[in-house]
Amino acid sequence: MAKTRARRAATGAAPIVERVQTGVRLEKRLLKVLKALAEVHDITLGDLLEGIVLHAFEGKAPFSRDSLAKIADLRRIYGLDLDASHAHRLRER
Structure with a gap:
């Protein structure tokens, strides 16, 4: 995510977008990990999800090695055993 911010800063102003509120149901432990990861990166959950999806749409990995290590820690903390x-x-249930 840090590389994305650096690239965006290097290319000029951030694009203007229109965001909408959505009600999305996610697995409870997955959501906890996502919220904690957003907090680690000091971004909103929405920003994190947008970044993950935009990277996935381009076939790019959204996370650095450091972020993946943090995700592994958070998965253990919150008991997320899904893959x-x-x-x-x-x-x-």
Whole structure:
């Protein structure tokens, strides 16, 4: 995420966008990890999610090695044992 900010700063003004409020349901532990990661980077949860999605749309990895290490710590802290193999197969209680 830091590289993205540096690149954006180097290329000029940030684009003007229109944001909308959305109600999205996420797995509880996943949301805790995302919120904590946003806090670590001192950005909003929305900014974090936008960054992840924009990187994914371009086939780019959204996280540095340092961020991945922090994510691993947060996953342990919050007991998040889900991984990519669980995507699109989660069922609610």
